[in-house]
Amino acid sequence: MKYQSFIGLEIHIHLLTQTKAFCACPNQYGAPPNTHVCPICLGYPGTLPAANAEAMRMSYLLARALNCELAATCTFDRKNYFYPDMAKSYQLTQFFAPVGRNGWFDISLGSETKRIRIHDVHYEEDAGKMIHAGKHSLVDYNRAGASLLEIVTEPDLSSGEEAEAYVREFRRLVRHLGVCDGNMEEGSLRCDANISINLPGKGLGTKTEVKNINSARFVRRAIAYEINRQAAAKDNGETIVQETRLWDADKGITLPMRTKEDAHDYRYFPDPDLPPFSPDDAFLADLETRLCELPLQRKQRYERDFSIPADTADFLAEDQQLAQLFDDCVALGAPPKVAANWLAGTVQAQLKRTERRVADSHISPQRLAQAIALVEKGRLSASRAKEVVELIILEDRDPEEIMTAHGWEQTSNAGEIDAWIAQVLADNEKVVSDIRGGNPKGIAFLMGQVMKRAQGRADARLVKEKLEQALTGQ
Amino acid sequence: MEPLTLWQNLLRDTERKTTWAQALAKRDAVIRSLLEFHPDGACAPPHSEGAFQGIPFVVDSRIAAEGFRLTCSSRMLADFVSPYSATAVLRLQNAGAQVVATGNADAFGMGASTENAATSVTRNPWNNDCVAGGASGGAAAAVASGLVPFALAADTGGALRQPASLCGCLGLRPTYGAVSRHGLAAHASSMDTIGVLARDIATLRRVYECIAGPDERDPTTASPTPLASSAQRVGVLDDLSDLSAPVAQNYRDTVAALRDLGIETRPIALPLLPHAVATYYVIAAAEASTSLARYTGVSYGFRQPDTATPEEMIRQTRSLGFNDENKLRILLGTHALRAENYPRYIARATQARAAIRQGMAALFDNVDVDLILTPTYPTQAFPLGTDAPHSIERKHADRYTILPSLAGLPAASFPTGTANDLPLGLQLIAPPFGEARLFDALGRILGDAPCPLPPTMTALGGQP
Known part of the structure; x- marks a missing residue:
């Protein structure tokens, strides 16, 4: 390999909480559009968010399982941007003090184990869904405000295979902990990949972010494609542009979506409506009992x-x-x-x-x-x-x-077995004489006949023993 | 007899209620304090019998009352009917009170004169050529005129205290966290409160006690820790050089009156007063720029029709739905929150705010005062429709109401007489959850009688 690859993953999981992140709406998918909404997740004037205790428990549990330093106090912060699917025009997330930082997670690569560092684990709310229908744009807010957890790794992965292994291992973890169903096709586990390549020893290169990868297999393929694309570009003397690219699963390629120049200044800012969350000793002790x-x-x-x-x-x-x-x-x-x-x-x-x-x-x-x-x-x-x-x-x-x-119990009643054998031997004189004449081929056939008579109730070992005795002992 | 009982008598039958409603409408046609008036409420009658049975009240246009338009006195929400009620409103309704009207204000609570309202300008009931103050000028003018016994109004940096002072009634801004903000359209969430306007202490106290207390819908509400109610020592200012002559004289007279009541006065200096306004406007504008970002026309409120793309719809809706003052604050806040500006503005304002909070706490703890007396506003009501004082001067004039806002402290503006036929008012500030101490002191200063009505107004058929 001429180039060294650096891959970091940003995984979003939908937490299996009963209610949304900051209101009492059901945290479920597949309902008719805009039926799981309330003034809070629609961002009506005067409404206020309230943190979800269950979601905090799940978030800290996963951060703990990922060996993170747990925040003694985590904050909720506003990430500001305008898009019609974002009801408040800001997303509640954790920017200044996330649930967990500086963790690690081991993955298995054949006989090797590799440790992947976790940059942070932070809690946030999901956006709604835009549907463009001809000249019209529609928004479904059922998903708006749903509870999400984002897990960001350091760029410690070095191939599509490793990234796939990470995603699979991570998915098992969240399922085990009961915090997410891990379904990538339905979007309850979403993966974005940051990819850069460089000559060995030169450190990280200019990265691209690949989005829209909805299966573990595609994680491997999208990253492999992107590594090759970047390598070919470098070989041609081109400069890699820092940009966001979209994985097109049908074509098996990544396509440019936006460049860094389009990047937002999200104007992060502590949300004055939500006091920071500080887990107490009982909360932390409870986490330990939930770790498996x-x-x-x-x-x-x-x-x-x-x-x-x-x-x-x-x-x-x-x-x-x-x-x-x-x-x-x-x-x-x-x-x-x-x-x-x-x-x-x-x-x-x-x-x-x-x-x-x-x-x-x-x-x-x-x-x-x-x-x-x-x-x-x-x-x-x-x-x-x-x-x-x-x-x-x-x-x-x-x-x-x-x-x-x-009536499936095997009999070990010798008399009963002897009777079946005697009957079978009597019914198959030709076979018996062949065997006795030195051709043992028919034994299996006779075995089968006895077992058939026994309707499966005879212990095969005992039948075999007795049949052989009967054939040779006479 | 308590004023609320007099009101219950006043409105006890349909005929009397009609008389009241007609007189109210006639009087409000002059001062334009109310946006929407339904003498029998806009939706279902109050839920149960209670201490407030049959008592009408006004809510500021930034406070949600189911069935009423939650306009925020803006074009953006001109037709937005609230599907729910604020917790404070619900608590009063559960005690039998009834919302009958919404009060005009500067749009989204931004302004000091109620001139920045979308539909009408509210006039001062004492002099119709002067402003009512603001932002919650409509509610204050309505209460000061005796249209209703009390109102709930928003107060961020002085929005209800300043018009209370300019119109001549009582205005209480509670401790931050004492009254749920659920149902209060945000301007600056870390300082927004729902407070009470009234003409007598008993009503002010009873309304406050009804609406205060923790609410699971507002995680910033807190349970008050009991605080001794009696006020022995009041901190007073020496330097009155920044006040208009009538306000300065009134301040000195009031200090003397306190001493006559046997209250000890101690000289104090307010912490970081020269920096309070800058601190407040950075924080308030920053919070407002994101809190008001939700008004996009996508799922409710005003929407500019027939735009090419959703992004263009949002842009034009905001361009037309907000007034200049709203846009100024949104731009200021957006600028301050930019990643590269954050350390220069937000970080420093946050530091200054912490210092103000500590400085105020130190006055109560170290100088050992129970309350602090300040002006509410450096001047009396100023003329309507002029550029004087200038918009920037008006912001600087908020300094005395801003200090308790930044520190989360309870503060009340109370009437202290008149000069030039306009009301005068001063402000008392208490430590956190010191509302009872404020009521106690105000009771000693003002007595039981309601504040005087403006001379041009006669009592509405027998109300106090």
Whole structure:
């Protein structure tokens, strides 16, 4: 590589608060236009914002999880600019004292771990949405005043791949903490990238900001495109212009949007309507109880302690409910690898097929551990166990109860098995004589016949043993 | 009998109410203090029976009362009907009082004469060729004329105290945070307050007690810490050289009257008085430039039709919706807030404000005065429609009302007689949440009787 690349990300997340950032309107999307609005988020004269306690808790929690220095007092500041989607013509944000500063976040790059520094975490309100319809412009203020958190990294990422890894890891984090649903297509997690390149040792170059990237994959592609574009420009002796560019996903390119000359002076100014927020000891203590093991740490623990393959460990760690189910199941004595395979295989497939999440299914650590134990004890065959596990997702019943109700318990009654074998041998004299004549090919066929007769209730190991005895012992 | 009780008697039946309404309309045709008058209120009758049952009151055009136009006396909001009521208005309505009119003012509270209003100029009830003062001149003129027993008005840098002084009634600006600002169209949020205009202490006190107290809709409201109500020592000024002769003489006479009442007076100097006006105008203009940015014509208020783009619509709407004084302040504030100017203006003004706050606190704590007596305004009401005093001089004249505004302190202007057939008024300043101390002192100075009505006005069919 001729050039070194410097990438910093600005990620906006919609917090999962019940109400908007500074009023009591529902913090929801998809409602008919201008139905989730009130005089406060419409910026009517005389209305005043009031800070949202839940949003402050979520903001401090994420800043804490990102190892930031937490503000003893954070301020709310006005960012002034005119645009029809901004009801008050200023955005309430945090400029002078954000919730968190100087943090870091580890991401996994193959076998390596890379530490990305966090510049700051600040709370702000969203704008409305402009819709241009022919000669008219319409505004939907449902989103105006929605609670947002912006997380700004230092330019520590050096490729599209790293940025994609950061976004994926970050998304897992916010989902784990329950502060954002992490949905990039619907815009609840939005990512802008600042990109510059320079000859090695020359420090940061002139940066461009790329906006409108709405998937983790596009983060990688947009950055790769932009790095190549800048490199080609430099190679041609052109000067990189500091500008904002738009990612066009259809064409796979970035396009200029505005240059620095168009940049606003936002006239930042402490909002006189909102007193600063100072968390007390109880608030901060509460944060500690809400911090959980982070996805990357969890994944690494699964690999290290349980020798679970990387992709399975990654899969489990991604979904907090699944990961919790796994941990609890192992705590109940289930062999980790077996439990992991059930969760990554049958459980995941059934959840997907029935469009459920762990929380709205009937599976529990006890039930999964019981199903695994039934197999281990030879009371349930592997194939019946799959059916049982599928059913514990749908039905509020224990595995043992399901097994009994369906008559799926494997028999270890020797007499019963002997009778099935005798019958099968009698029905297949030709095969039996071939085997006894030295051709063992038919054994599998006879096995299948016995199992069929047993309707799955026979312990295959026992049947095999007895069948072999019957064939050779006579 | 308390004046409010007299008003209840005055308006107890429809016939009497009609007489009052007709007399009010006739009188207001001269002074033009009200913008909208509905003798029976604009919407539903008051919610419940209470201490204020049947009492009519006026709200400043910057205060929201559901069903009334929240015009801010501007072209921008000329037709904007408020969908909600200010907390202070609601509290009075819940006690039985009824909004009957909105009071004229300088648009968005910017001005000192109510000449900067969009529709009409309010006249001083004592001399119709003089200004009523401002910005909240309409509400003060209405109360001073005895049209209604009291009004709620905005006060940022003296908007209700100065016209109270010029029109001859009582005007209380409460401690910042004592009364919810919810429903007060912002001019400078860090100094805006809703205060009370009245003609007698009992009414002033009862209205204040009704509207004060924390409100979850305004996070800057606070719970008052109790403060001893009695005033033993009053800080007084030695240097009266910047006052007009009648105001200076009146000040000296009032100091003497305080001593006669057994109140000790102690000489003080006001902190940073020469810098107060610059400090105030930087902060107020900066806050106003962003608070008034919401008036764009997009979702409410005046909108210039048929523009090519949304950006052009905003530009033209603002160009036509604001008056020159509004634009001057918005430009000043925008300039002061620019990133490169921030240290020179905002940072220094913020420092000066902190010093004023500390200086005022030191007077109460170190010099050990309970209240401070200052002029409200250096002059009496000045003639209407002239360039004198000049706009800049008028801003400088706000210095005495500005100090408590910058420091967040409660202050009341009270009538102290007349000179040249125009009212005189002075200001008492108290420490934070010292309203009870103000009422106590004013009661001793003024007694129970209402302030005198202007000589040309006779009582409206039996009101005080």
